[in-house]
Amino acid sequence: MPLHLEVITPERQVYEDDVDMVIAPGSEGYLGILPHHAPLFTTLGPGEFRVKKGGVEQALAVFGGFMDVRADRVVVLTEAAEHAEEIDSGRAQEARDSARRALAAGPASAAEEARARAALQRALIRLRVSEARRRRR
């Protein structure tokens, strides 16, 4: 039995297909979902979302949200999700470096530090997702 996966953001539907396996960045750690999984509802952390279908693996970067798992379907509601192909790794590298610089320079306020940390985390996830794709080629 295939697993019907939908990845939806407020702006668009990012992914919809029947797949074999899903590896999701749960807030408590990565979790693999196969068909016939018990009903599960979890919050997602930012991370790499992997999808296996017929021996091919695809990666998406997701940034927070929820996942609703049933025996035959998985629905992911996330603030933002990007396919590996959509990621501009040059821009992500720049974002990573400028966030690192901001942190090293000593941010002026706690809010600024939080913003820099979040930016750094997003950049690192984007890089990991786009690099994983390049390796598999």
Place this chain on the structure above:
Amino acid sequence: MPSEREIRRRIRSVRNIQQVTKAMQTVAASRMRRAQQAVLASRPYEERLRAILNELAPNADPELHPLLARREVKRAAIILVTTDRGLVGALNTNVIRAAIRHSEALPASAFVAVGRKAIGQLRRFRQPTTAEFSGFSERPTTGDTSIVARVAIEEFVARRVDEVYVTYTRFINTLRQVPTVRRILPLAPEDSAGRSAGGSPPATLQYIFEPDPESVLEAVLPRLIELTVYQAALDNAASEQSARMVSMRNATDNAAELIQDYTLAANKARQGRITKEMLEIASGAEALAK
């Protein structure tokens, strides 16, 4: 009867107006397509999240989370979503009227104004506002609207208000946009009345919650509020562009009609003038012949 030259002058000015409205119509039409796509693309997300709330709700105790708390309504907040710019027909008038009528049915209320038209009109009607936002009516982002939602959540959690509504113009299609009032706080499963009427609760799945039910609710509920406000803003944006496109098209059509009427009048005046001249010449010639 205005002179022929006067009529020609009017034709020119109407033709200029027609060019302007025609251009605005074209601009609104292309923005309308984008705004309509945005609102339609965002609906699945909200429907899913609401469906999830409905599934979670039987497992959730209303006492469990402050956003589910029902209290006696002494004071309510109304988020009024309008456009920033005008030339949208009766769109804003209708939604503002609906909001004010709704507020009159409540014991006491304060507005949160979204959009320049809401800010201006509420001031004119001397209605109190707790917060005012503008500048994103044509192209709202989640960042813009989550600030609005956060104000609503804060007011509710601090018990300054006991209910929060959002009023906006719901987009149905290009020709139909409906002023809508929707309660967003306290959150309740949409069909709770229908469900309890059935007597037996639906067969709830034995869900595993990760990390745990409380944290899941903590994450889902504010998100749902933010999303409802975002959805309202998107609906409003699609309605705005549709209404502007339609009203500009009407204006262009009216201008075409006016030009036709004026052209007819101008031709009549010209013909009258020629006939008069002919008569004068003929009678002059006759007088000479005698």
